[in-house]
Amino acid sequence: MTSLKDFKKLAKQVIDIEQQAIANLEQYIDDNFASACQMIFNATGRVIVIGMGKSGHIGGKIAATLASTGTPAFFVHPGEASHGDLGMITSEDVVLAISNSGRTNEVLAIMPVLKRIGCQIIAMTSDITSTLATLSDIHICINVPKEACPLGLAPTSSTTATLVMGDALAVALLNAKGFSADDFALSHPGGSLGKKLLLRLEDIMHRNERLPVVSKDATIKDALLEMSEKGLGMTAIVNNQGQLCGLFTDGDLRRILDTEVNIHRGSIGQVMTANPIVANPTMLAAQALKLMEDKSINGLIIVDENQIPIGAMNMHDILKAGVL
Template sequence: MSTKSFTVLAEQVIDVELDAVEGLKRFIDNGFNDACQTLFDCQGKVVVVGMGKSGHIGGKIAATLASTGTPAFFVHPGEASHGDLGMITKDDVVLAISNSGETGEVLAIIPVIKRIGAPLLAMTGNPNSTLAKLSEHHICVAVEQEACPLGLAPTSSTTATLVMGDAIAVALLNKRGFTADDFALSHPGGSLGKRLLLRLDDIMHTGALLPVVSHSALIKDALVEMTQKGLGMTAVVDESGQLAGIFTDGDLRRILDSQINIHQDGIASVMTKSPTTAHANLLAAEALNIMEEKKINGLIIVDESQKPIGAMNLQDLLKSGVL
């Protein structure tokens, strides 16, 4: 088989599946709306069940629902018959997925679901199937043909089911007023979560790790402090402990060509007065924007009385995953 043949076949598969997805629009009707309303009103969790390829798709749908504001989990129907039905309560809603609507393992647990009292929603490719008829609400995901040339391997049908699951999840997301902040709470390990959740008090250097010297200190004393703390800067404070200035590696480079004597001259004569500061509850992503705008590599974090309580630099942002 030539490379061109592979390409032609791939394009045919995509065309068939595109038609399948486009055809789903005719099923976005009152039944879809009623099913979504039942999911929206659910006081417990959405329990997704499915066998085989439908089960794989169901697992992804459950994960998408859970990450977008609708608590959900997947239960394998085979395991459900051997104890996992105990996970389901009357406050839950069961979303059963079967392209044929006649999957034995799924149908076998329907009587128990009915007895528990959990509402049953079905997503099938056959509105006249047993599962569709037993469900309170049915969402049709029928396709004209599978992309598999044998018409056997679930391809278009699983794609259509996955897309319909996304349609449900996003519809519920919007109905709930789900925000990017809400999304971040369920994705703390992702880049979006870090940008929306991580604050300076999570990454700043405090206590003995905070570089700080008195404004009466000599330049050499400030250099020792900077070397020991390793942040490329030090805060300079007055008699009351309030921030008087900052001295950085950049400041050091700028005074090298002058007649400054680091063993005799005081840090107050070369420090940067009124430096840019931040508060501990500032988002790390916002701190990054400030540093980029000001073209600085570090920030001193101060409290309400302008006393230094922490320090951080670009390396800290890099380590935290914000940068």
């Protein structure tokens, strides 16, 4: 009967074997790998990744990684390719054919058609003498010392090595293409990642009639009414030219309650925080979040180039937008 200790021991063995497989890959980052990168970089079409079984699953991930990092790519199942999907492939494309053995029948069956189409072919196999390797323009070796499966049958180390080699291709191409964080954001608009890279304060700030603002000559009572109505826990204070000159927050209110300031008659200009921290409308919401965390504040006034308040936002707006 297998014990808990045995489970942990076997799991650690798998990790050790797969780590060795990845380390073994370094010798295959050679001229063939560089030539494959150059071929893809120079291509006017897309990268078409094909593979069967576990290689197909890994190929789908490689295609997705390439596409999200600036190299247009998609996966084509070799079985479906034989029944019409070859029409997706053009002579401008580069085919990345994945097969650990290099002898997968479904992949080899479409090689003559790929040759006739005129696209360039990169093979990724563990055997440089395999049929797929010899039929391709460039071969990238993904040979591993052993599978992590104790039977030596289930693709484990080999699929891990293939995935890592695919990542190496994608990142090398990303760098060569000068792919930037802004480019990455355009292909990842959804979810928290996209919001961190794309969402700006102008997209979430309260503006116009929702912007809390009072004159520096207004009474403290008037400022409190403005804060209560707009519900942001603060109000901007402006001078006679409409420029920001101060800020009053819930925290400021708690502090003045311990003083003898007359809330009904006292001027907000007497108790405001002068020269508050501000932001511009094009600042990323993620940057604004870091600014508020660094300065231990809960909100920001957004001003234009003339220091006139045009928006306001607080930590709740960041949370609501899903940036965290």
